[in-house]
Amino acid sequence: MFVDTHAHLYSNQFDEDRNEIIEKALNNGVNKFYLPNIDSQSITGMLQLEKDYEGICFPMMGLHPCSVKEDYEKELSLVKDWLDQREFCAIGEIGIDLYWDKTFIEEQKKAFRLQIQWAKDLQKPIVIHARESMDEIMEIVEEENDENLRGIFHCFSGDVNHANRVMDLKDFLLGIGGVLTFKNSGKILREVVEQTGLEYLVLETDAPYLAPTPFRGKRNESSHIPLIASHLAELKSCTIEEIAAVTTNNSEKLFSPFV
Numbered sequence: 001m002f003v004d005t006h007a008h009l010y011s012n013q014f015d016e017d018r019n020e021i022i023e024k025a026l027n028n029g030v031n032k033f034y035l036p037n038i039d040s041q042s043i044t045g046m047l048q049l050e051k052d053y054e055g056i057c058f059p060m061m062g063l064h065p066c067s068v069k070e071d072y073e074k075e076l077s078l079v080k081d082w083l084d085q086r087e088f089c090a091i092g093e094i095g096i097d098l099y100w101d102k103t104f105i106e107e108q109k110k111a112f113r114l115q116i117q118w119a120k121d122l123q124k125p126i127v128i129h130a131r132e133s134m135d136e137i138m139e140i141v142e143e144e145n146d147e148n149l150r151g152i153f154h155c156f157s158g159d160v161n162h163a164n165r166v167m168d169l170k171d172f173l174l175g176i177g178g179v180l181t182f183k184n185s186g187k188i189l190r191e192v193v194e195q196t197g198l199e200y201l202v203l204e205t206d207a208p209y210l211a212p213t214p215f216r217g218k219r220n221e222s223s224h225i226p227l228i229a230s231h232l233a234e235l236k237s238c239t240i241e242e243i244a245a246v247t248t249n250n251s252e253k254l255f256s257p258f259v
């Protein structure tokens with residue numbers, strides 16, 4: 001059985017066939033889906049999925065760095081209100097994104113540090129979004145790291161040096177998704193995977209984004225997890241059953257006792 005540790009199944013891209021997409025993934029052996037929050041606009045749909053698929057869909061709570069704008073403090077206040085109200089499996093997705101816009105880089109850093117502190121206070125894992133920002137992310141996480149901090153580097157985009165630094169943090173995992181199957185842009189990730197023990201890896205899709213080859217450019221789905229696992233098994237010279245067992249165990253240990 002597989003786990004998709006990062007899927008935006010509440011996205012409007014699934015409005016016409018959401019239930020069918022989830023059933024398809026379940027039939028493909030994916031039995032749990034972890035849902036990262038984006039901002040105030042994504043909460044209702046995310047929590048509805050949790051209700052509709054109890055014990056299968058697990059929501060996180062956090063403010064995505066691309067949603068850190070002029071009103072980010074208002075958005076963060078709402079995140080904190082939700083964290084005070086009920087349990088979530090993780091704080092996420094949070095981090096720094098310098099790909100689209102660098103206007104609010106300082107605000108992104110402040111929001112990231114604050115949400116890290118909330119995670120440590122609540123002893124919950126964090127799920128990190130790092131796009132064109134691995135150095136900035138690593139600096140903050142290494143400064144904030146202690147026995148209460150753990151999590152996933154979602155859609156890991158660093159090099160081997162970054163991966164070694166993540167492993168030095170002890171309680172962090174690398175999220176491996178469709179990029180692993182890309183011929184050119186996936187080359188660095190494949191080098192990382194070859195030198196990283198399975199005990200540091202979890203599977204994800206980031207659905208509806210980053211569909212693996214041969215579906216690249218189309219809508220991604222959680223049913224593609226076995227395809228990603230197959231590529232990972234080939235790189236690690238092991239069976240797909242071993243990939244399923246180890247990566248699922250890694251995710252269960254990280255998210256326990258919140259699922």
